[in-house]
Amino acid sequence: MDPFEALGVEPVFGLDLGLLEQRHRDLSxxxxxxxxxxxxxxxxxxxxxxxxxxNEAFRALKDPVRRAQALLARGGMETGEGKEPPxxxxxxxxxxxxxxxxxxxxxxxxxxxLARLIAEVRNEETRVQAxxxxxxxxxxPNTAEILKTIGELRYYRRFLEEAQTxxxxxx
Amino acid sequence: xxxxxxxxxxxxxxxxxxxxxxxxxxAHVRDGRAVPLTTCDxxxxxxxxxxxxxxGSVVVGRSAAAYATREPERTIASVKxxxxxxxxxxxxxxxxxxxFVPGEGSVVRFDLGKLKPSAVEVSAExxxxxxxxxxxxxxxxxxxxxxxxxxxxxxxxxATRDAGRLAGLEVLxxxxxxxxxxxAYGLDKRQNGLFAVYDLGGGTFDVTIxxxxxxxxxxxxxxxxxxxxxxxxxxxxxxxxxxxxxxxEPHLRTPEVVSIALQAARQAKHALTEATEVSIELPKKxxxxxxxxxxxxxxxxxxxxxxERSGRSCRRALRDAGITxxxxxxxxxxxxxxxxxxxxxxxxxxxxxxxxxxIDPDLVVAYGAAIQADLLARSSDEVLLxxxxxxxxxxxxMGGGVDKILPRNTTIPAGAKATFTTYADNQTGFDLHVVQxxxxxxSDCRSLARFKLGGIPPLPAGFARLEVSFNVDENNLLSVKAxxxxxxxxxxxxxxxxxxxxxxxxxQMLIDALDHGESDFELRRLRDAxxxxxxxxxxxxxxxxxxxxxxxxxxxxRIERALSTARSAASSASKAASxxxxxxxxxxxxxxxxxxxxxxxxxxxxxxxxLGAIEQSVAHAAGVEAHLAKHGER
Numbered sequence: 058m059d060p061f062e063a064l065g066v067e068p069v070f071g072l073d074l075g076l077l078e079q080r081h082r083d084l085s086x087x088x089x090x091x092x093x094x095x096x097x098x099x100x101x102x103x104x105x106x107x108x109x110x111x112n113e114a115f116r117a118l119k120d121p122v123r124r125a126q127a128l129l130a131r132g133g134m135e136t137g138e139g140k141e142p143p144x145x146x147x148x149x150x151x152x153x154x155x156x157x158x159x160x161x162x163x164x165x166x167x168x169x170x171l172a173r174l175i176a177e178v179r180n181e182e183t184r185v186q187a188x189x190x191x192x193x194x195x196x197x198p199n200t201a202e203i204l205k206t207i208g209e210l211r212y213y214r215r216f217l218e219e220a221q222t223x224x225x226x227x228x
Numbered sequence: 229x230x231x232x233x234x235x236x237x238x239x240x241x242x243x244x245x246x247x248x249x250x251x252x253x254x255a256h257v258r259d260g261r262a263v264p265l266t267t268c269d270x271x272x273x274x275x276x277x278x279x280x281x282x283x284g285s286v287v288v289g290r291s292a293a294a295y296a297t298r299e300p301e302r303t304i305a306s307v308k309x310x311x312x313x314x315x316x317x318x319x320x321x322x323x324x325x326x327x328f329v330p331g332e333g334s335v336v337r338f339d340l341g342k343l344k345p346s347a348v349e350v351s352a353e354x355x356x357x358x359x360x361x362x363x364x365x366x367x368x369x370x371x372x373x374x375x376x377x378x379x380x381x382x383x384x385x386x387a388t389r390d391a392g393r394l395a396g397l398e399v400l401x402x403x404x405x406x407x408x409x410x411x412a413y414g415l416d417k418r419q420n421g422l423f424a425v426y427d428l429g430g431g432t433f434d435v436t437i438x439x440x441x442x443x444x445x446x447x448x449x450x451x452x453x454x455x456x457x458x459x460x461x462x463x464x465x466x467x468x469x470x471x472x473x474x475x476x477e478p479h480l481r482t483p484e485v486v487s488i489a490l491q492a493a494r495q496a497k498h499a500l501t502e503a504t505e506v507s508i509e510l511p512k513k514x515x516x517x518x519x520x521x522x523x524x525x526x527x528x529x530x531x532x533x534x535x536e537r538s539g540r541s542c543r544r545a546l547r548d549a550g551i552t553x554x555x556x557x558x559x560x561x562x563x564x565x566x567x568x569x570x571x572x573x574x575x576x577x578x579x580x581x582x583x584x585x586x587i588d589p590d591l592v593v594a595y596g597a598a599i600q601a602d603l604l605a606r607s608s609d610e611v612l613l614x615x616x617x618x619x620x621x622x623x624x625x626m627g628g629g630v631d632k633i634l635p636r637n638t639t640i641p642a643g644a645k646a647t648f649t650t651y652a653d654n655q656t657g658f659d660l661h662v663v664q665x666x667x668x669x670x671s672d673c674r675s676l677a678r679f680k681l682g683g684i685p686p687l688p689a690g691f692a693r694l695e696v697s698f699n700v701d702e703n704n705l706l707s708v709k710a711x712x713x714x715x716x717x718x719x720x721x722x723x724x725x726x727x728x729x730x731x732x733x734x735x736q737m738l739i740d741a742l743d744h745g746e747s748d749f750e751l752r753r754l755r756d757a758x759x760x761x762x763x764x765x766x767x768x769x770x771x772x773x774x775x776x777x778x779x780x781x782x783x784x785x786r787i788e789r790a791l792s793t794a795r796s797a798a799s800s801a802s803k804a805a806s807x808x809x810x811x812x813x814x815x816x817x818x819x820x821x822x823x824x825x826x827x828x829x830x831x832x833x834x835x836x837x838x839l840g841a842i843e844q845s846v847a848h849a850a851g852v853e854a855h856l857a858k859h860g861e862r
Contacts, residue, residue: 065834109643
């Protein structure tokens with residue numbers, strides 16, 4: 058289901074996250090299984106399904122990558138890994154370098170270096186997210202550019218996830 | 229005894245149960261306040277100890293604990309640590325007095341000679357005793373909310389629910405302990421803000437970061453260790469005592485000796501809450517006694533590594549919530565082990581503020597459970613608990629890796645879909661291995677279950693497209709459904725849980741537990757069906773009073789007919805099956821209407837806030853600014 062519709066919000070990239078959160082709560086108040094604990098089995102199942110839909114939509118819209126994908130999907134565009142154009146050689150180079158740095162940290166257990174590396178990639182992620190917002194704000198958004206940016210974000214995302222796993226063990 | 233005199237006139241009283249590692253508590257809400265019920269020991273706290281006599285008697289609580297040094301192997305304490313664990317689990321090799329049934333079984337069983345109870349059965353004895361106390365004091369006991377550590381995995385939760393069923397309880401809900409504690413605090417103090425709950429019990433540790441706002445308890449992140457608690461402190465001390473006693477080699481560590489050391493260690497720990505040193509008399513190898521002097525400073529140093537383990541979980545939870553400790557408005561202490569002065573000092577160092585412990589840390593979880601049970605029974609809308617998945621859910625990939633389908637700290641109920649395709653021509657089945665945990669390799673995570681999907685139509689390789697839905701309900705329990713997309717056919721999913729008992733095993737245990745087996749079981753089923761029918765009749769009447777305008781054409785008459793059939797079945801049928809079928813017919817008749825009612829509720833939730841939305845978000849922004857100003861960030 059389209060997450061914008063599930064939450065009843067306007068399908069734009071620049072969502073008001075505070076409002077989104079409020080909407081999620083209001084819908085949860087109506088749909089959470091605890092609200093239907095006294096009802097029959099069929100109604101309980103229905104409420105559970107709807108509550109899951111709302112939670113899932115909320116999770117998707119909070120995430121810039123998935124929000125962007127949902128917007129493209131509304132335009133009938135299939136997205137997802139592999140659908141994005143190949144990354145630029147420059148990006149691949151930086152990603153490779155950072156990966157090496159991460160591998161080094163894994164063996165050296167250098168918490169300070171890890172924190173620095175995470176902060177660095179986070180900054181990068183924030184910058185690219187802003188660029189994505191710009192892309193969508195354009196009068197006629199350039200979908201090729203958007204797909205490229207999504208691909209780039211995905212690289213940072215995956216890197217940060219890996220770094221976080223190491224951080225969990227280190228700190 | 230599972231069957232008691234059933235007085236249909238007395239309204240059922242919902243109860244909340246804290247099934248703890250060391251102590252268990254049952255509470256209920258009386259005149260709007262949560263109060264503990266007196267257990268068979270005459271106190272609110274029932275030691276979670278079960279003694280199995282050689283001649284077949286079973287006692288629970290303090291009288292069971294009295295056997296600990298005489299018959300240590302038959303006196304089972306801290307059974308919670310074995311819930312949802314398999315035979316041979318690391319937990320069975322820790323310092324302790326028990327013998328286990330060896331092997332590869334999917335549950336831990338205690339070897340008591342003829343009797344070999346599983347952890348679920350032992351827990352059920354504790355729950356039965358609590359249930360009996362509740363029946364004695366409340367006459368007619370309704371559904372129960374049972375608390376579990378937030379960090380419990382699916383198998384540990386299933387085991388807890390099975391124990392509840394086995395004890396004859398209607399388990400309304402499994403509630404996370406820190407969330408329960410927050411509920412008790414939040415409603416008591418009418419406080420809003422961002423809180424951390426530090427919950428160190430006898431055998432489990434949880435940390436939860438949650439945002440409390442006008443009755444919404446939104447968990448931001450949770451972390452912990454389901455094998456870390458006061459027991460581990462006792463073991464640290466007991467190890468040193470055993471050395472002092474001269475029992476170093478394994479063969480000298482008989483169950484009796486180990487049990488004496490563990491008990492002495494616990495006494496010493498309790499004494500050190502007030503005193504700065506304590507002297508304990510211990511028997512020496514080869515006779516005689518020795519005085520074991522324990523300084524609080526020594527104890528503090530010994531437990532420090534355990535506290536640091538908890539600290540790691542806390543830091544991760546803060547990171548996952550995307551906040552630093554300075555953003556917290558308060559830290560709540562839960563669990564008996566937080567009475568240890570060093571624990572309090574450590575929590576203060578960790579979060580940079582003195583923790584709150586104004587509600588008894590031993591009782592606060594049971595209070596929260598009772599409050600939730602009461603809210604559920606009244607269908608109240610004062611409070612909303614939005615909890616999260618504690619551990620990531622994933623599927624094992626071909627190479628033995630893990631494909632994460634739901635990350636930890638996802639708000640529940642949660643769902644995810646994954647699409648698979650067949651890799652061989654005419655392949656009609658598919659195996660999925662679901663794991664829980666954060667590691668990248670499947671074998672390093674905890675195996676949840678293997679799902680066998682069958683009945684896929686024979687198609688060339690890669691043509692069949694299987695969409696598998698993973699749903700996690702409000703109790704954090706997983707269910708799996710599969711549909712083949714090209715044909716739209718629902719696939720039959722066979723679940724092989726990696727740990728725990730199957731539904732059939734639990735049912736058989738239920739039958740065995742009753743005095744008259746099958747016939748008592750039928751009677752109980754009848755009673756359960758009556759309770760369920762009464763509830764649905766009530767809900768339908770209520771819905772007819774508010775949403776009759778949403779009925780279409782002949783719907784009303786169909787529903788009225790189904791209602792009257794169900795009503796007469798509930799009051800006069802002698803077979804559970806006839807009530808059940810009348811209820812499901814009613815369910816069927818109201819199905820479409822229920823969908824429309826739900827849509828109306830959704831529309832109301834969306835529309836109701838549109839006017840106030842702007843005000844709300846302005847107020848929210850102002851609140852955030854005030855918050856940032858207060859904490860001097862940015």
